[in-house]
Amino acid sequence: MAEIRLIEIKEEILTDNRKEADNLRAKLKKTGTFLLNLMSSPGAGKTTLILKTIEQLRGRLRMGVLEADIDSMVDAEKIAASGIPAVQIRTGGFCHLDASMVMKGLDAFDLKCLDLVIIENVGNLVCPAEFDTGAVRNAMILSVPEGDDKPLKYPLMFSVSHVVLVNKIDFLSLSDFDMDVFRERVHTLNPAAAIMETSGRTGQGVAAWADWLECEVKAFIA
Amino acid sequence: MHELPVMQSILNVILKHAVLHRVKKVHAIGLSVGTLSDLEEEWMQKYFDHLSTGTVAEGAQLRIQWIPAMLSCDECGNRFELDKTRLDGITCPSCGQKKFSLISGREYHIRDMEAE
Numbered sequence: 001m002a003e004i005r006l007i008e009i010k011e012e013i014l015t016d017n018r019k020e021a022d023n024l025r026a027k028l029k030k031t032g033t034f035l036l037n038l039m040s041s042p043g044a045g046k047t048t049l050i051l052k053t054i055e056q057l058r059g060r061l062r063m064g065v066l067e068a069d070i071d072s073m074v075d076a077e078k079i080a081a082s083g084i085p086a087v088q089i090r091t092g093g094f095c096h097l098d099a100s101m102v103m104k105g106l107d108a109f110d111l112k113c114l115d116l117v118i119i120e121n122v123g124n125l126v127c128p129a130e131f132d133t134g135a136v137r138n139a140m141i142l143s144v145p146e147g148d149d150k151p152l153k154y155p156l157m158f159s160v161s162h163v164v165l166v167n168k169i170d171f172l173s174l175s176d177f178d179m180d181v182f183r184e185r186v187h188t189l190n191p192a193a194a195i196m197e198t199s200g201r202t203g204q205g206v207a208a209w210a211d212w213l214e215c216e217v218k219a220f221i222a
Numbered sequence: 223m224h225e226l227p228v229m230q231s232i233l234n235v236i237l238k239h240a241v242l243h244r245v246k247k248v249h250a251i252g253l254s255v256g257t258l259s260d261l262e263e264e265w266m267q268k269y270f271d272h273l274s275t276g277t278v279a280e281g282a283q284l285r286i287q288w289i290p291a292m293l294s295c296d297e298c299g300n301r302f303e304l305d306k307t308r309l310d311g312i313t314c315p316s317c318g319q320k321k322f323s324l325i326s327g328r329e330y331h332i333r334d335m336e337a338e
């Protein structure tokens with residue numbers, strides 16, 4: 001009869017991914033490329049906002065887009081049509097991107113010629129929050145129709161995002177979304193989070209967002 | 223949904239330690255997981271059973287200790303549990319201030335394993 005032993009392990013889960021993500025950030029520092037991870041539910045306005053951001057920052061930064069929308073080339077095509085290099089990552093039905101998938105996707109770019117790469121992550125507020133993609137900053141979009149209670153349902157997503165964009169702000173007057181309560185909920189989870197109001201339809205707040213992003217990029221690649 | 227890659231990551235760590243300690247069979251695995259993670263115990267065990275089939279960890283039972291999400295008051299250092307159902311209007315029960323830091327609830331830790 002074999003004896004049963006208690007073996008101490010004391011390891012963090014997902015350390016492989018975190019190491020991979022740290023390696024990627026170190027590599028991006030060398031090539032002078034800022035990586036932004038953009039997350040949201042499906043339909044919150046990621047693609048629209050990326051297109052608006054490209055319009056704002058064209059001529060100011062050299063950009064690329066990494067697309068991870070599941071089983072569709074539509075978003076990458078829309079972005080490529082704006083004249084910006086776009087690469088579609090095949091997630092194979094995965095619910096999120098991890099650092100090694102991003103690393104592979106970035107191989108398609110000449111990073112030395114890019115200041116900013118935006119990842120459009122898989123539309124989902126749960127899984128992408130758990131996996132470090134190697135991005136320098138995490139941004140999430142919460143659209144007004146989704147409601148001000150989302151930080152209660154997806155606390156991890158709000159706690160890992162450096163900036164929260166409240167999009168479809170053009171719907172605000174038609175909804176019962178309480179911006180003060182929303183801000184308080186986000187800041188309880190994440191006191192340092194920047195919160196910005198945007199509209200992919202009217203363009204409201206997009207210039208301020210683009211300025212914020214440009215500042216972050218310049219600080220990283222300086 | 224992301225239970226699958228998380229459980230794969232756990233299994234990899236377990237199998238690595240199983241080799242190091244010349245383990246023939248893993249009976250149980252002790253995990254500490256923060257309540258902010260969206261993992262479901264039932265699904266974790268199901269995915270683990272599926273992934274570990276044919277390895278020394280086949281049939282191992284997951285023993286999960288859930289770590290509550292705790293806030294620390296930036297003013298007085300008092301620690302208290304985050305009420306996830308109500309994130310607005312929270313004040314420090316000790317000093318009444320409203321600035322906090324999240325100090326736990328995001329853990330993903332493999333503590334130990336029982337093995338022969």
Ligand SMILES: Nc1nc2c(ncn2[C@@H]2O[C@H](COP(=O)(O)OP(=O)(O)O)[C@@H](O)[C@H]2O)c(=O)[nH]1
Nearest residue numbers: 042043044045046047048167168169199200201
């Ligand atoms: N009213 C309004 N509609 C928007 C806004 N941003 C995006 N949309 C619309 O919302 C839908 C989904 O947008 P899309 O950018 O594809 O979302 P994604 O799935 O997150 O990439 C499209 O029909 C957009 O035109 C906004 O700020 N206001």
Ligand SMILES: [Mg+2]
Nearest residue numbers: 046047069075
């Ligand atoms: Mg899209």
Ligand SMILES: [Zn+2]
Nearest residue numbers: 295298314317
């Ligand atoms: Zn206090």
